[in-house]
Amino acid sequence: MVLQRVSEASVKVDGEIVGQINHGFVALVGIGHGDDEKIVEWMADKTVQLRVFEDNAGKMNRSLADVSGGVLAISQFTLYGDCRKGRRPAFTAAAAPEVAKQLYEHYVSAIGKHGIEVQTGIFAADMKVSLINDGPVTMLLDREADA
Numbered sequence: 001m002v003l004q005r006v007s008e009a010s011v012k013v014d015g016e017i018v019g020q021i022n023h024g025f026v027a028l029v030g031i032g033h034g035d036d037e038k039i040v041e042w043m044a045d046k047t048v049q050l051r052v053f054e055d056n057a058g059k060m061n062r063s064l065a066d067v068s069g070g071v072l073a074i075s076q077f078t079l080y081g082d083c084r085k086g087r088r089p090a091f092t093a094a095a096a097p098e099v100a101k102q103l104y105e106h107y108v109s110a111i112g113k114h115g116i117e118v119q120t121g122i123f124a125a126d127m128k129v130s131l132i133n134d135g136p137v138t139m140l141l142d143r144e145a146d147a
Contacts, residue, residue, distance in 0.1 A: 005137035019119030024069030030079030044110030
């Protein structure tokens with residue numbers, strides 16, 4: 001998963017805004033083989049508790065919950081694109097769509113259980129994401145299945 005701290009973000013499908021937040025995170029959520037509910041719950045907890053928002057002293061010391069931020073969660077299987085060989089990415093490490101959709105929705109639900117506003121795109125749709133990356137601050141969250 002990739003988290004981008006934003007001052008605002010939105011996602012359009014077929015020219016219509018389907019999700020929009022003010023300050024918070026755009027979460028680009030990729031689900032791979034071996035991911036399960038435990039892992040996406042860990043990702044949701046980390047999303048809410050990660051201290052990358054500035055406090056009064058200008059230090060990254062506040063969490064999403066501390067700043068009353070929102071999350072715009074975008075499903076993105078292309079995070080699993082393997083570009084090491086050839087010139088065309090291989091997506092064999094991405095979970096099957098039916099598994100990925102269920103775990104993506106579980107992530108969104110887990111964020112909501114923390115009392116955080118969460119907006120989404122539409123799973124497997126052609127989406128146009130607009131954002132203003134604040135900082136810029138971009139974090140990569142990765143956890144192995146057995147960790």
